[in-house]
Amino acid sequence: MSEVGRAVRQNPLHEPWRRFVPVLWLMALLTGSSIVGAIYLRVSGDESPWFEVAVTAFDALVIVAFALRERALVRAALSFDRVTGRGWLYCLAVFGVMVVVVEVYFWLGQFLFDMIDMLESYRAAGWPPWSAVVLIVLCPAFFEELAFRGFLLERLQPLMGRRDALLLQAALFSILHLSPAILPSHFCIGLGLGLMRQRTGSLVPGMFAHGLWNLIVLVEEGLLTGW
């Protein structure tokens, strides 16, 4: 490496940028997989759940690879022991507020946009309901928490402080869902899950809350569509 190149690399002011770049990479890879998926759906018209399996598997690999970079912190955050009784109560209260806010938003939204039928492709392919539970409830609850409240929050907090890191991860979480209609609702969900993580120091309550929320949405849809 040249003298100039070495000097640039060693510039201490570039250190925060070097720590921030993986955050952009993670977002680019996760958004990229969704975009590639959308292109594939548009070109092929294939709406098989296998496509969902492929995107979930790719995202899971990417997230685990990034989480390994913060493995000590993420492993500690996956522990149950960190959460006290008060912590669980706090999470329950945050979850309650989150559900009310998002349900009200979706109720208002029905006049403006159609809800996505998440179960349609599973029904059409004759897949059992538990497969939808695995792909729509369990996998996002685990891997999205690992990505946003695990890797991203751990990376962002030392760079910008707790409050800004909380807001930014919620913003990125809502943008990743790639739908302008659910941008506000998923920002609220990201905030709620981030607050749980910051308050308890653990990813576990957020994983439960995330999974429970996805299950509520899935059951609502299942009841409405008769599955």
Add this chain to the structure above:
Amino acid sequence: MSTSSDPAPSPEPEPGQEPLPAASVRRSRGRGHHAAAARRKSTVNAAKWVLIVAVLQVLFGLVMGFNTAKEADQAMQNLATMEDDDTLEIEGEEMTVAETRKLVQREKLQAFVFPIGLGVVFLALWFWARVSPLPALSSALVLFVSVHLLEAVVDPTSLARGIILKVFVIGGLIKGIKSALEQRAIDAHAEAEPAE
């Protein structure tokens, strides 16, 4: 606008987190006012790009909304002579006239709400960037790129439209984020050692 008003991160790193190279930050801080001024200018410019995107997005929303409204009114006129129970085939799907009317009305509303709503989000990000440039500019960058990639999925030719503006916006935002990160590192260190 100064980034020094940002709430500085805790000087104590999280457990297991490497601290920023303090001694090196101290060396760089002494490089004078020029670098600090350049960093401030860069974050201010980046925030301006967010404002420009917000204004363009709102204008685009208004133009698109009025165009769609005109087309929707025309469609409603065409449907006026039909009965509610009559069926039509739209994009391979069979629909009643009543359902089609509802769909046309909804699309009319969507054409205004979504682009203008996105403009309002960018406007909110501009306000946030004046207080906390780093998270606001990062959100704006990811949102801007995602929106244009998503638009390209629907219409690939849209990627080339306004490409120069897109490159300037992305470049400006990245530069702004870099400057805000540098400023944060310096501010955090200055707060940790105020006597220096």
